[in-house]
Amino acid sequence: SAVISQKPSRDICQRGTSLTIQCQVDSQVTMMFWYRQQPGQSLTLIATANQGSEATYESGFVIDKFPISRPNLTFSTLTVSNMSPEDSSIYLCSVEGGANEKLFFGSGTQLSVL
Amino acid sequence: AQKVTQAQTEISVVEKEDVTLDCVYETRDTTYYLFWYKQPPSGELVFLIRRNSFDEQNEISGRYSWNFQKSTSSFNFTITASQVVDSAVYFCALIPGYNFNKFYFGSGTKLNVKP
Numbered sequence: 600s601a602v603i604s605q606k607p608s609r610d611i612c613q614r615g616t617s618l619t620i621q622c623q624v625d626s627q628v629t630m631m632f633w634y635r636q637q638p639g640q641s642l643t644l645i646a647t648a649n650q651g652s653e654a655t656y657e658s659g660f661v662i663d664k665f666p667i668s669r670p671n672l673t674f675s676t677l678t679v680s681n682m683s684p685e686d687s688s689i690y691l692c693s694v695e696g697g698a699n700e701k702l703f704f705g706s707g708t709q710l711s712v713l
Numbered sequence: 714a715q716k717v718t719q720a721q722t723e724i725s726v727v728e729k730e731d732v733t734l735d736c737v738y739e740t741r742d743t744t745y746y747l748f749w750y751k752q753p754p755s756g757e758l759v760f761l762i763r764r765n766s767f768d769e770q771n772e773i774s775g776r777y778s779w780n781f782q783k784s785t786s787s788f789n790f791t792i793t794a795s796q797v798v799d800s801a802v803y804f805c806a807l808i809p810g811y812n813f814n815k816f817y818f819g820s821g822t823k824l825n826v827k828p
Contacts, residue, residue, distance in 0.1 A: 630813065641804065641818045642758075655814075689756060695813045701748065702816060704758035
């Protein structure tokens with residue numbers, strides 16, 4: 600199984616600022632995924648990050664707003680840029696893996712934008 | 714269309730009651746995975762089960778059991794003798810075509826188990 604460390608676990612930010620969320624995996628993985636969970640809602644995929652290539656963004660998400668880095672096979676960052684209160688959500692990093700072929704999730708970053 | 718529907722937004726039961734969480738899915742793919750995840754108040758998502766579209770066997774794991782019926786496109790989850798620690802949001806999810814880039818989550822069912 601994969602162990603994912605995500606930080607920060609929570610943050611309160613001012614409108615107009617940016618926050619970078621880090622995701623560290625204890626094993627090498629090809630694909631890393633970033634999800635957003637708005638308050639009381641389900642999970643929505645933001646983008647898929649492969650090492651050595653540009654992230655692939657889902658409809659409704661753009662690179663300027665959510666730039667992603669994937670410098671190696673165990674690490675990725677997601678930046679939430681020029682934040683507004685609508686960006687207040689839980690952001691989750693996940694990877695595929697394990698004998699059961701499932702998604703492992705980090706513990707999430709609870710972001711509140713004032 | 715690919716879709717997962719969890720019609721029960723919130724369920725409240727008293728400890729030791731049995732409870733079933735419903736999940737109905739839609740997909741055009743003949744091969745797919747179905748999942749259940751648990752999200753306790755702490756926020757992390759905990760994997761509970763994965764089911765392959767070709768495997769309709771029901772599964773039991775302790776107090777948990779899952780009923781997969783392709784005829785009704787349902788993958789329901791039953792907790793027997795519920796406990797307070799079962800209180801969480803439960804998500805059903807679908808991966809059509811075994812493509813982990815496309816992971817469709819239901820809206821979740823919040824389960825409250827009262828002592």
